[in-house]
Amino acid sequence: MVKALNPASVEMFRQVLGKTLGFVGYTIQYGCIAHCAFEYIGEFVVCSGPSMEPTIVNHDIVFNERMSRHLCKIEKGDIVIAKSPFDPHMNICKRVVGLEGDKVCTGAPSDLFKTHTYVPKGHVWLEGDNLTNSSDSRNYGPIPYALIRGRVCLKLWPPHSFGTLSESPTKRIIKNQNNSD
């Protein structure tokens, strides 16, 4: 038999339902704002691995800004975070040494005869600053531009090296190329 609910408990149920819906609504709204911020403005990234030493070392926290990538304004010499071409769940942090159309040096600096190649359309050539201990485009070739997630613009941790990141120490970037934008 259905027992009639007394007005007080109906009222309490309506209040709880109203608060729950309000809570869910706010969660969805702030979750979406957070998604937009991380996707279009920037995100914090913890780096690991030795491939970008001495510019970025293990356990550094950097700020990866996304706007340059969406506006296609990544430039030669920028440090970028990109999806690994061999595992889309993993990210790699390297420096852009060549944009599409650029000439890049594929061998080691100590080679007698330097081999060069041109970066194909829609791709970039990435190299770590720590050339001896970095697996990058010298191993797997240029990667598509769209795998880039963003440009690292600021180092946040550790506090003694807070600030913007320095230029490439490796002198592998071939400047003065005639490129149209």
Next chain:
Amino acid sequence: MKAGRRYLRAFVSGFLVAVPVTVTALDRLAYVARVEGASMQPFFNPEGGSECDVVLLDRWSVRNYQVQRGDIVSVVSPKNPKQKIIKRVIGLEGDFIRTLSYKNRYVRVPDGHFWLEGDHHGHSLDSNSFGPVSVGLLHGRASHIIWPPNRWQRISPSLPPHRGPLETEEEEDG
């Protein structure tokens, strides 16, 4: 005057709610796109001409980069990061593919890549021209054709005849 200010405030706060929610839904849940070109004929745009098919791209199901052979997916073009292309997945990582017009006759799809082909061979810019595509470029999976109304249908994965990974003998370790 007061009613106008109140209306403006309601409009702005509604706008601030609607824009992030819509953008997040388009990024994470589903996207709608027009299929242009003849590279997927006869599956999409069978008559050619002016009416292009419009598809619903499921972005939620590819959030972990899981696709099946035979799925139709949209990826960011490796040749042009501002453009997206819709093709069919023919092979996944580790598959051996007999290519149609690639520089090598046989290709093993590397880890983290897949092999895409348009159904209309010869009229399609796909893996036969630029090789295996990195799975990180995956944008969405075409799940339904939603326009024109007489072509409403759910898209299920199916490999075209004679296009698929080569079956190799699997060694069973006892």
